[in-house]
Amino acid sequence: MAQQVFWERKSLAQMNSGEWESLCDGCALCCLQKVEDDETEQVHYTSVVCHLLDKSNCHCTEYKDRSRLVPNCVKLRPEDVVEFHWLPPTCSYRLIHEGKKLPEWHPLITGQADSVIKAHASVLSVYEVTDKDINDDQLLDYILL
């Protein structure tokens, strides 16, 4: 009998570091600026993306130094799993945490690193401007539904 793949067999907390890293689909949707409603605490995504994203390949141009350069850059850790509800609905970590399946375009399923881009499921299909193109007070104009 075929063994279940690790992301269906293990919880996020049980994954080793290699498995944890490979779970990221590279969509970079978490690189979009977010706005939190003070009253409802609901997190809204905007179409404003971090200026350090390489728009040709959806990679961070300063990955090793990202936390220093962008203090609000998202760094996911297994111990923060209870907070994963604010991640994009298609984020692999959120899907696994909620007991859902990975989408068919996920690189772990297709075997192709750029399948998320080809499926138009990455930030490249969503963003309009970078955070260097607007003022902070314009952010609300870019809230996505």
Ligand code: SF4
């Ligand atoms: S939203 Fe989730 S799957 Fe997409 S890049 Fe961010 S951490 Fe990875």
Ligand code: SF4
């Ligand atoms: S620093 Fe890199 S990983 Fe962090 S939000 Fe910006 S582009 Fe994304």
